Amino acid sequence: MTLGVAEDDAEAMFERGWTDGLPVVPPTPERVERMLAGTTRTPDEVVAVVPPDLAECTVEKVAINAVLAGCRPEYLPVVLAAVEAACTDAFNMHGLLATTWFSGPVVVVNGPVTHAIGMNSGVNALGPGNRANATIGRALQLVVRNVGGGRPGEVDRATLGQPGKYTFCFAEDEAGSPWEPLHVARGLEPGQSAVTLFAGEAPRGLADQLARSADDLATSFAACLRTVWGPKAVLAFDAMVVVSPEHARVFAGSGWTRTRLVEELHARLRIPGAELVRGAGGIAEGVDPAWADAEIPKFRPDGLLVVHAGGGAGLFSAIVGGWASGALGSEPVTRPVGT
Amino acid sequence: MTRVVLDPTAEATPAVRERASRPADLTGRTVGLLDISKARGDVFLDRVAERCAEAGLRVERFRKPTFTKPAPIDLRHEIATKCDVVIEALAD
Numbered sequence: 001m002t003l004g005v006a007e008d009d010a011e012a013m014f015e016r017g018w019t020d021g022l023p024v025v026p027p028t029p030e031r032v033e034r035m036l037a038g039t040t041r042t043p044d045e046v047v048a049v050v051p052p053d054l055a056e057c058t059v060e061k062v063a064i065n066a067v068l069a070g071c072r073p074e075y076l077p078v079v080l081a082a083v084e085a086a087c088t089d090a091f092n093m094h095g096l097l098a099t100t101w102f103s104g105p106v107v108v109v110n111g112p113v114t115h116a117i118g119m120n121s122g123v124n125a126l127g128p129g130n131r132a133n134a135t136i137g138r139a140l141q142l143v144v145r146n147v148g149g150g151r152p153g154e155v156d157r158a159t160l161g162q163p164g165k166y167t168f169c170f171a172e173d174e175a176g177s178p179w180e181p182l183h184v185a186r187g188l189e190p191g192q193s194a195v196t197l198f199a200g201e202a203p204r205g206l207a208d209q210l211a212r213s214a215d216d217l218a219t220s221f222a223a224c225l226r227t228v229w230g231p232k233a234v235l236a237f238d239a240m241v242v243v244s245p246e247h248a249r250v251f252a253g254s255g256w257t258r259t260r261l262v263e264e265l266h267a268r269l270r271i272p273g274a275e276l277v278r279g280a281g282g283i284a285e286g287v288d289p290a291w292a293d294a295e296i297p298k299f300r301p302d303g304l305l306v307v308h309a310g311g312g313a314g315l316f317s318a319i320v321g322g323w324a325s326g327a328l329g330s331e332p333v334t335r336p337v338g339t
Numbered sequence: 340m341t342r343v344v345l346d347p348t349a350e351a352t353p354a355v356r357e358r359a360s361r362p363a364d365l366t367g368r369t370v371g372l373l374d375i376s377k378a379r380g381d382v383f384l385d386r387v388a389e390r391c392a393e394a395g396l397r398v399e400r401f402r403k404p405t406f407t408k409p410a411p412i413d414l415r416h417e418i419a420t421k422c423d424v425v426i427e428a429l430a431d
Binding site: 001002003009012013018026027028029032050053055056057060061064065068092094095096098099142146147148149324327328329330 | 342343344345346347348349351353405406407408409
């Protein structure tokens with residue numbers, strides 16, 4: 001596609017509808033060629049069928065969108081893995097895009113690639129300032145927009161949306177973690193690199209500066225987790241908990257593994273039906289009154305993901321609320337990063 | 340100086356198909372009621388079914404497995420085969 005002599009490059013990208021509202025890097029043939037040097041895969045290989053238009057997406061199309069997003073070539077294998085994971089039936093990118101809820105794809109990256117490309121898992125891990133974090137998540141969103149045809153206000157029907165739908169990608173802090181890496185907990189080998197995609201809203205803060213035992217801290221976490229979607233929603237949405245180093249130290253000090261933490265959270269989130277039925281607590285929202293005598297888990301058994309990240313100061317963690325979970329909506333998907 | 344950029348889109352134009360024309364009235368027609376599995380969509384469709392029955396119409400009920408995914412192709416085919424018109428319920 002040839003730009004007009006008098007066209008401004010940045011304006012031309014906006015006018016063609018290729019951006020998320022922020023400026024993009026014009027995908028010149030030279031830049032795309034350099035981007036493609038970041039992978040051993042051939043440009044015409046089909047990576048995924050991207051919803052909502054169910055368009056076949058080649059490595060080259062991913063590379064073009066990675067250029068737009070501002071990626072360096074060495075990020076491309078991570079972007080490719082994220083696109084593959086997003087476009088699985090299990091992750092259900094179509095529904096995640098179309099929902100009126102806030103959620104979008106959250107990308108957690110594990111393994112050696114995080115160091116090789118300089119990702120941030122520490123101070124401000126969920127915030128701005130790191131090129132790889134910022135542009136990998138953005139490239140995935142641009143692929144859905146440009147290749148899949150998923151645009152806000154069209155198939156993307158979010159009532160409010162959230163800023164993480166520009167980009168939401170970070171690395172797990174494995175070196176400082178008391179636990180095995182997330183991708184290993186999800187069945188991959190420790191030496192592998194991987195992406196885990198989660199259908200998530202914006203992160204919300206969770207503070208507890210006084211708990212000195214894992215028991216106390218887990219109870220605090222559970223009280224905050226109870227409000228995902230709303231305090232009376234049960235077995236509906238998943239959640240990701242991003243545990244900061246100072247909170248992780250409290251859990252590790254009590255000898256809790258990641259599995260133990262998840263089990264303890266589930267145990268604290270079994271809620272009497274009487275508190276959940278419509279009208280209870282003065283809240284009209286709620287479950288069918290027939291459940292009044294039951295005890296109902298807040299989350300399904302696979303509905304809690306625990307990730308370790310963040311700076312060394314701050315007894316804060318983050319909850320990333322999910323979206324319709326499991327076969328009903330979206331399953332978290334972990335996929336190896338190739339070359 | 341002209342500059343060339345590569346197209347980031349699928350470079351495809353979706354096929355546009357015309358909607359079937361709406362019947363002037365429903366006499367003798369079969370009305371499909373599609374519940375997309377959203378909470379309380381059935382409340383709406385139950386009432387529509389009552390009204391259809393009062394009007395002497397044939398009603399076929401259908402349900403998507405989940406509201407978050409497009410209707411399976413077999414379900415779409417079944418609806419298209421059995422029904423003249425469809426009412427789809429979205430609720431919460």
